[in-house]
Amino acid sequence: MENPGSSIISALGAGSGINFVQLANDIAEATYASQRLNISNRTETLEARISAAANLRNVLTELSSALGDRIRNGDLSRQGNVADPSVASVSFPQGSTPTGTYSLEVSQLADSQTLVSQSYTDPSDPVGEGTLTIRFGTVAGANFTEDTNQTPLEISVEASDTLETLAAKITSQSNDALTAYVAQGTDGAQLVIKGQDGAVNGFTLEGTNNAILPIGGGGQGDLTYLNWDPSTDAGELRATAQDAIYEFDTVEYRSTSNTVTGLPEGITLELTGTNIGAPTTISFDTDNSAISNVVTDLVAALNDVAAIVAQDGAALGGTLGNDPGARALKRDLANLTREIVMPNADPGEPRTLADLGVEITAEGTFELDTERLNQTLTDNPAATAAMFTSGVFGVFATIDNLARDNTARNNPGSLGGSLERYEDLIENNEDRLERIAQQQENLRERLVRDLVAAETRISSSQSTLSFLQQQFDLLSNSQR
Structure with a gap:
């Protein structure tokens, strides 16, 4: 649709040769161009920060999830063993670490x-x-x-x-x-x-x-x-219906089921056969190789996190260079190996990741001292296995707390809080752009009105001047 100002100017027969409507558009756009550019640049920076913070948050969450899955598989905790596996299998509650050795003789299975x-x-x-x-x-x-x-x-x-x-x-x-x-x-x-x-x-x-x-x-x-x-x-x-009859450490018990509970250290037996006159032994061992593997994998994963923090959180040129969440995560990583993982550990038992041989260098990277890890596994196999459970304490709980603390959106000093803040700022920028667009439109309309009025006055002046010029010319010709 043709602009009303343009139609008016055309109807008046303007002769200035200037497109005042386009001029109004150009002036209005130029007036707010720098503001729009500044907001666009800030939004671009915020989007880059959101991407970097979200990436770090996801890396932390994935690390916690992967470690939790590995812990819940149960191969890192102490494993129960029955010397004669045809007689029974043994299990115990997740989070417990049985250490005893027991004898078992089954004379009758429940039926x-x-x-x-x-x-x-x-x-x-x-x-x-x-x-x-x-x-x-x-x-x-x-x-x-x-x-x-x-x-x-x-x-x-x-x-x-x-x-x-x-x-x-x-x-x-x-x-x-x-x-x-x-x-x-x-x-x-x-x-x-x-x-x-x-x-x-x-x-x-x-x-x-x-x-x-x-x-x-x-x-x-x-x-x-x-x-x-x-x-x-x-x-x-x-x-015939019958009870299971068995001797546990030479003490006779009866059970209506072949699933036997209520035994020391919370262990459960699943009776599967008899061994009259030939007692078997129940013991508990730590799988040192499984623990060594998971500690090695944990160090590698922590180095991946540390590398991202070092790059994105660099004071000069880092996308999250002055971000409080990135700085908090960097501090937490620096203190991670010294954090008490097992506050209830007895004297001499491993309490920290450092006791498992996990060290952090001055450059902020993680290293594994395999000699120290092996020594800990040799000296304290049960206490080491206890660090790899899904309880409120342990390696998983520590890493999970690290992830949760640094990704919580209600904590303004975390990556989650940074994401919340950046998203709010982008939303504010979008609101500002809408207000600027309205202000620009208002200015354009006002300029069109003013320029149309100016053009009308110019056109009127030109008509008056033309009339005077004609009269002057007539007067001059009559005096000759």
Whole structure:
């Protein structure tokens, strides 16, 4: 659309030859050009700072995450060993460092009762109508002692129930105490019921019909056909529920499960076999090579961080040369090897990264004294392994705190705080550019109005001058 000022000037027949509209645009743009350039330069600098600070923040976060993953793998902590691995496996809570040596002799594993019913022709055969009562307790030979702490399971059996639907009812209504299914073997369809491990988790079956059956009942279709107790066992019992029995440091224990807890130093045993008369040994060792590898990798990673800080945080020419977050990180790195990693360490045990052979040079780079690391591993293997856990203290906690402290956005003296500040400044610059654009537009419109008025006055003056010139010429010609 043609500018109104341009149309007015054209309509008045201006003869100055000057494009006052373009002139107004040029003057308005030139008036604010230096301000826009300054803001653009500052924004460019801020964006470079944001990029550098974000890169450092990401490097720190990745270092903490990678070390945490390595720690959680568990290969750096002390490892439990069972001399005869066929007998048991050993584990312990993350963060603990067992040091003892123990003997283990397993004479019996925990087991569950398995009951297989008499045969039916087909899984879809009806089983009768009434109530099937399952009582829990201890089966010992031909005797059953009910466990009164366990409520009997009473299953309502409908006339439409088959062997298959009854199996499903037993499983669903027992709250995981029993598992039942139908096996279609060479002897026909048989109901298989399995209980939980532990001697008190044996069970009996007692079927009660809703109506008196005709003489000759008691076979398939009669609920009592499923009855079982140890005194009448005719081969239905295939496995007896029993406790695990073991000796730990020659002291006998019983457990309803093969997973044994409550042992010294928080260790847990998973019993897998027996070793009657041949006790095995449980011990705990440190994997020195795994710790050496992770310390070597940590030094390399810290040097990567230190190199970025040295380049971007250089006082002269560094993108973050005067950034408080970069300066804080540089100080933290300089003090890192002396920081107390294990405040609860006993005298003589490693407490710092320096005790692991990690040193920092005057130039701000990290080095590994492998001789000192090996000596620490030899003198204090358990205490060294304790430094590589995911607890509130240790190497990971120290590096994680370093990353968190230097990337927290609510800390104005950190890289996170610097990012927050730079982003706010860029937002302010954008607001200023919007205000300048509005001011420039206002100036342009005012200049157009003023220049249009000036052009109008010039045009009027030119018309008056032309009239006077004509009159003067006429007067001059009449006097000749």
